[in-house]
Amino acid sequence: xxxxxxxxxxxxxxxxxxxxxxxxxxxxxxxxxxxxxxxxxxxxxxxxxxxxxxxxxxxxxxxxxxxxxxxxxxxxxxxxxxxxxxxxxxxxxxxxxxxxxxxxxxxxxxxxxxxxxxxxxxxxxxxxxxxxxxxxxxxxxxxxxxxxxxxxxxxxxxxxxxxxxxxxxxxxxxxxxxxxxxxxxxxxxxxxxxxxxxxxxxxxxxxxxxxxxxxxxxxxxxxxxxxxxxxxxxxxxxxxxxxxxxxxxxxxxxxxxxxxxxxxxxxxxxxxxxxxxxxxxxxxxxxxxxxxxxxxxxxxxxxxxxxxxxxxxxxxxxxxxxxxxxxxxxxxxxxxxxxxx
Amino acid sequence: xxxxxxxxxxxxxxxxxxxxxxxxxxxxxxxxxxxxxxxxxxxxxxxxxxxxxxxxxxxxxxxxxxxxxxxxxxxxxxxxxxxxxxxxxxxxxxxxxxxxxxxxxxxxxxxxxxxxxxxxxxxxxxxxxxxxxxxxxxxxxxxxxxxxxxxxxxxxxxxxxxxxxxxxxxxxxxxxxxxxxxxxxxxxxxxxxxxxxxxxxxxxxxxxxxxxxxxxxxxxxxxxxxxxxxxxxxxxxxxxxxxxxxxxxxxxxxxxxxxxxxxxxxxx
Amino acid sequence: xxxxxxxxxxxxxxxxxxxxxxxxxxxxxxxxxxxxxxxxxxxxxxxxxxxxxxxxxxxxxxxxxxxxxxxxxxxxxxxxxxxxxxxxxxxxxxxxxxxxxxxxxxxxxxxxxxxxxxxxxxxxxxxxxxxxxxxxxxxxxxxxxxxxxxxxxxxxxxxxxxxxxxxxxxxxxxxxxxxxxxxxxxxxxxxxxxxxxxxxxxxxxxxxxxxxxxxxxxxxxxxxxxxxxxxxxxxxxxxxxxxxxxxxxxxxxxxxxxxxxxxxxxxxxxxxxxxxxxxxxxxxxx
Numbered sequence: 014x015x016x017x018x019x020x021x022x023x024x025x026x027x028x029x030x031x032x033x034x035x036x037x038x039x040x041x042x043x044x045x046x047x048x049x050x051x052x053x054x055x056x057x058x059x060x061x062x063x064x065x066x067x068x069x070x071x072x073x074x075x076x077x078x079x080x081x082x083x084x085x086x087x088x089x090x091x092x093x094x095x096x097x098x099x100x101x102x103x104x105x106x107x108x109x110x111x112x113x114x115x116x117x118x119x120x121x122x123x124x125x126x127x128x129x130x131x132x133x134x135x136x137x138x139x140x141x142x143x144x145x146x147x148x149x150x151x152x153x154x155x156x157x158x159x160x161x162x163x164x165x166x167x168x169x170x171x172x173x174x175x176x177x178x179x180x181x182x183x184x185x186x187x188x189x190x191x192x193x194x195x196x197x198x199x200x201x202x203x204x205x206x207x208x209x210x211x212x213x214x215x216x217x218x219x220x221x222x223x224x225x226x227x228x229x230x231x232x233x234x235x236x237x238x239x240x241x242x243x244x245x246x247x248x249x250x251x252x253x254x255x256x257x258x259x260x261x262x263x264x265x266x267x268x269x270x271x272x273x274x275x276x277x278x279x280x281x282x283x284x285x286x287x288x289x290x291x292x293x294x295x296x297x298x299x300x301x302x303x304x305x306x307x308x309x310x311x312x313x314x315x316x317x318x319x320x321x322x323x324x325x326x327x328x329x330x331x332x333x334x335x336x337x338x339x340x341x342x343x344x345x346x347x348x349x350x351x352x353x354x
Numbered sequence: 355x356x357x358x359x360x361x362x363x364x365x366x367x368x369x370x371x372x373x374x375x376x377x378x379x380x381x382x383x384x385x386x387x388x389x390x391x392x393x394x395x396x397x398x399x400x401x402x403x404x405x406x407x408x409x410x411x412x413x414x415x416x417x418x419x420x421x422x423x424x425x426x427x428x429x430x431x432x433x434x435x436x437x438x439x440x441x442x443x444x445x446x447x448x449x450x451x452x453x454x455x456x457x458x459x460x461x462x463x464x465x466x467x468x469x470x471x472x473x474x475x476x477x478x479x480x481x482x483x484x485x486x487x488x489x490x491x492x493x494x495x496x497x498x499x500x501x502x503x504x505x506x507x508x509x510x511x512x513x514x515x516x517x518x519x520x521x522x523x524x525x526x527x528x529x530x531x532x533x534x535x536x537x538x539x540x541x542x543x544x545x546x547x548x549x550x551x552x553x554x555x556x557x558x559x560x561x562x563x564x565x566x567x568x569x570x571x572x573x574x575x576x577x578x579x580x581x582x583x584x585x586x587x588x589x590x591x592x593x594x595x596x597x598x599x600x601x602x603x604x605x606x607x608x609x610x611x612x613x614x615x616x617x618x619x620x621x622x
Numbered sequence: 623x624x625x626x627x628x629x630x631x632x633x634x635x636x637x638x639x640x641x642x643x644x645x646x647x648x649x650x651x652x653x654x655x656x657x658x659x660x661x662x663x664x665x666x667x668x669x670x671x672x673x674x675x676x677x678x679x680x681x682x683x684x685x686x687x688x689x690x691x692x693x694x695x696x697x698x699x700x701x702x703x704x705x706x707x708x709x710x711x712x713x714x715x716x717x718x719x720x721x722x723x724x725x726x727x728x729x730x731x732x733x734x735x736x737x738x739x740x741x742x743x744x745x746x747x748x749x750x751x752x753x754x755x756x757x758x759x760x761x762x763x764x765x766x767x768x769x770x771x772x773x774x775x776x777x778x779x780x781x782x783x784x785x786x787x788x789x790x791x792x793x794x795x796x797x798x799x800x801x802x803x804x805x806x807x808x809x810x811x812x813x814x815x816x817x818x819x820x821x822x823x824x825x826x827x828x829x830x831x832x833x834x835x836x837x838x839x840x841x842x843x844x845x846x847x848x849x850x851x852x853x854x855x856x857x858x859x860x861x862x863x864x865x866x867x868x869x870x871x872x873x874x875x876x877x878x879x880x881x882x883x884x885x886x887x888x889x890x891x892x893x894x895x896x897x898x899x900x901x902x903x904x905x906x907x908x
Contacts, residue, residue: 075714077714077717077718079721124892124895124896127896127899128895128899130713131657131717131847131851131855132851132855132895132899132900132901134717135847135848135851135891135895136892136895138844138847139848139888139891139892140892142844142884142888143884143885143888143889143892146882146884146885146888147885150881150882150885208462208465208466208467208474209466209470211455211459211462211463211466212463212466214452214454214455215452215455215463215466217454218452218453218454218455219450219452221414221434221450222446222450222451222452223452223463224414224433224434224435224438225412225434225438225443225444225446225450225533226438226463226464226466226532226535226536227435227438227439227443227464227466227468227536228435228463228466228468229433229435229436229468230435231433232468232470233470236470267840271721271725274718274721275722275725278718278722283454306733307729307732307733308733310729311726311729311730311733314722314725314726314729315726317722318705318719318722318723318726321709321715321718321719321722322705322708322709322719325709325712325715337514340514
């Protein structure tokens with residue numbers, strides 16, 4: 014009985030995921046020529062990657078990051094500078110952006126290893142604020158003011174140098190972003206179901222007990238920081254080629270970190286796919302409801318707060334839990350929240 | 355399970371260890387040995403430093419002075435996970451399950467290797483080990499067929515049940531299953547009888563004896579003197595971070611210094 | 623010589639405002655175990671209330687400010703009562719909830735007052751205190767004096783009064799305090815009110831020097847968070863010391879390397895946390 018229901022459930026969720034994916038694949042066909050809408054979906058994919066990356070580090074491993082813009086910005090600047098000044102294709106510089114952000118993750122993880130809870134969150138926040146300042150001060154490789162990378166006109170030849178786009182064709186850009194998002198989602202779903210993901214969750218629930226179970230918490234935390242950094246860096250790099258410019262305000266703003274958190278909270282921390290849903294929800298509201306002005310963001314943040322208040326596990330995790338109880342055919346019982354939950 | 359190179363049958367040597375917190379001398383130049391294959395009782399009034407000893411052995415605290423040797427390897431100053439992987443596992447005074455993971459996963463966590471790219475056990479081996487351990491500590495008995503189900507004798511699967519569904523005694527058993535999953539040669543049990551009824555104490559003692567027969571050396575800290583004295587082979591009595599007495603349960607029961615400490619100290 | 627005097631004086635003035643913000647943040651952490659990321663929003667909110675009262679009713683700065691402080695002293699405990707407390711003992715959820723509260727306040731201010739910054743009129747117009755070549759606006763000097771007096775009063779309140787001792791008790795152990803008959807819940811509400819009021823005063827003065835904008839709360843929150851962690855969570859003297867460290871470091875960098883203004887204090891924070899993860903006055907883990 015239990016296994017039969019579990020199997021049914023697997024099929025149903027697989028079907029839902031495939032239908033959603035089918036819709037996303039058809040987006041360019043459904044909205045031919047609507048470049049605003051297609052752009053919006055590109056942003057939704059970028060934010061999905063960012064939110065999943067936050068979820069891996071914070072939702073799964075319990076290392077609450079307030080500074081995901083740090084990784085996002087490193088990825089963006091690395092890819093922008095390499096592609097613009099060395100003329101490399103974005104297809105190479107985007108992964109390099111991820112690698113740099115991953116090294117950034119290592120850099121943050123090193124002090125972060127000794128820190129827990131709020132101390133750690135502060136370090137992530139400070140790193141993000143610090144690199145924002147640093148890029149403004151150094152005016153990193155830029156023509157624009159305050160570290161912004163804008164189009165440069167080569168006076169000798171009159172050629173306009175910009176951060177190159179991934180492709181001149183918008184639909185290709187969309188499929189690139191969607192493909193990347195789907196690959197990352199698949200990778201992360203396998204990762205969190207592997208013993209590595211299990212170690213991450215053990216560390217989140219109770220680090221000391223995880224050590225007592227023989228888990229090298231430091232090593233796994235570094236790994237979480239590096240993978241999360243890599244993915245957020247990829248997201249930032251894709252973003253910079255989509256916008257074809259970079260500035261601290263565009264790719265390093267604290268808002269980016271907040272948006273990653275909001276997307277994860279909306280969909281459900283510690284679920285990987287929840288943050289994807291949350292990111293789509295957030296971006297679609299942010300972009301499509303522009304006529305409502307600031308009300309739309311106000312409403313989204315209030316919804317996120319209400320979710321924290323009434324469904325603290327997040328929408329997707331709550332559904333999953335209820336289904337699990339359904340599988341067992343029992344009335345839902347609250348799993349006891351640990352002190353560190 | 356006798357390991358080559360263990361001198362005098364001592365699996366663990368606690369050698370002149372001191373530890374202070376701020377101005378408080380929690381452990382003061384303490385030495386004792388744990389012999390291969392025995393169950394050693396560690397007793398003493400509240401605040402005598404028993405849990406601190408466990409934290410020193412497992413690397414949660416590092417000694418200010420002295421050495422700790424396990425199977426003739428010095429483990430002083432090692433990180434907790436390294437100590438665990440060397441073959442020392444512990445249970446906590448208050449059970450600390452991973453609340454958000456199922457019972458099966460709770461045990462599986464203790465099987466995770468630290469080499470990130472190595473495979474460790476295969477999926478099948480892992481799930482067999484987990485369900486054997488769950489059966490061994492009798493987690494299945496509590497649930498009947500729901501959530502946890504007995505696959506066959508000696509195998510029990512709890513992939514749909516969370517630790518919050520377990521009564522207190524079973525949480526202690528789950529702690530032991532987690533500890534056993536790390537394949538320890540030495541098991542540190544911090545108050546395994548706390549909060550258990552008489553019959554549960556008997557069940558727990560039986561489980562610990564079985565593990566002793568399998569060759570797992572144990573150190574047991576407990577306040578339940580009656581349960582403890584029937585279980586252990588030898589006793590070390592700690593008071594104010596120092597060794598007060600050492601010997602068989604019978605010798606300890608007769609020792610005037612011990613009686614003095616217990617009568618003047620806590621009411622146990 | 624003058625440069626040194628200038629740094630000493632202006633550093634003191636800015637630090638004392640930072641201290642006002644941090645002390646409240648620290649107290650809330652002490653009694654409620656909450657790192658209130660909406661703390662900066664309280665400072666900003668007070669400035670907007672005052673600005674609104676001035677524009678709408680033509681109140682003077684002083685009555686408008688009192689209104690701002692009272693408003694925040696009222697709303698801050700309400701936020702705790704309605705939103706934070708029901709979340710219970712889930713630090714991560716609470717942490718994120720306060721973050722969301724902060725951004726919700728930002729959006730609300732944008733909706734109500736628009737994106738543009740507003741400047742509050744100074745409480746004492748014009749006029750300088752003159753020390754040699756250094757001139758300090760009366761308003762700035764007043765801010766410093768008020769901050770110092772308030773912190774002094776707070777100190778007396780905490781160490782000398784029944785309520786203050788209750789606050790200390792709760793900071794040490796909420797359960798213990800409750801068992802010894804302290805009305806824990808009421809005291810926690812009182813602390814939220816006091817902390818909100820202190821932040822509000824800092825926010826009002828800051829708005830009269832630099833103006834206030836809907837995202838101004840972030841700087842306050844970052845300062846409060848940084849100083850309290852730098853000082854060691856749960857240590858009021860630590861928070862005060864850290865507020866002065868950060869205030870002086872900023873003043874010195876502004877004086878000698880204005881470009882690196884934001885960087886220096888961040889760098890100090892990182893270095894301290896690496897060398898002393900529990901902060902300057904924090905208790906070690908072991």
